Amino acid sequence: MPFTIQQATWRDLQDLYRLEHTCFEEDAWPALDLLGVLTFPGIVRLKAEWGGKMVGFIGGETRDHQQTGWIITLGVLEEYRRHGVAKALLQECEQQLATRSMRLCVRVSNENAIRLYKDAGYMQVEIWPQYYRGGEDALVLEKYLV
Ligand SMILES: CC(C)(COP(=O)(O)OP(=O)(O)OC[C@H]1O[C@@H](n2cnc3c(N)ncnc32)[C@H](O)[C@@H]1OP(=O)(O)O)[C@@H](O)C(=O)NCCC(=O)NCCS
Known part of the structure; x- marks a missing residue:
């Protein structure tokens, strides 16, 4: 693999801000929320580095008394997509x-992400109507690990 997966820290804030705004446009989180993802306890924060550059990021947290894990953000820079970075x-x-x-x-129109998740074993369990900015519905996907 030409990339590595590492823990992200507050020092990655600037790179994460750029990545988030490139990947998510109108859905991008403000800097303060990103700082929260990089610093709040209990959050899994991982970056993918390729040639020393942050090219992907994932944030995850537990809810429901640690029973359920939630992916709260996942993005890969466009030039580095289709190399298995998101999957890893x-x-x-x-x-x-x-x-x-x-x-x-995930937005109902986000076919690439939906394919990634379904390939990884996730299945649709709910729809949250008009969840996203602009009024688009969200699909809630779930995967059982044990
Ligand atoms: C969705 C996203 C994270 C995928 O990142 P990626 O690193 O390119 O994904 P991977 O290379 O790990 O792809 C794994 C699998 O997902 C599916 N997939 C991912 N992107 C796809 C695409 N553009 N077209 C078709 N299938 C795709 C494929 O099954 C792929 O496996 P394959 O390459 O062996 O066919 C990336 O496109 C992205 O950042 N998009 C914008 C932000 C976003 O939508 N995030 C998810 C929000 S819920």
């Missing part, structure tokens, strides 16, 4: 959260 970040995040099940939500 997702696998490592699932392992580090070590919950019985995982959940996430």
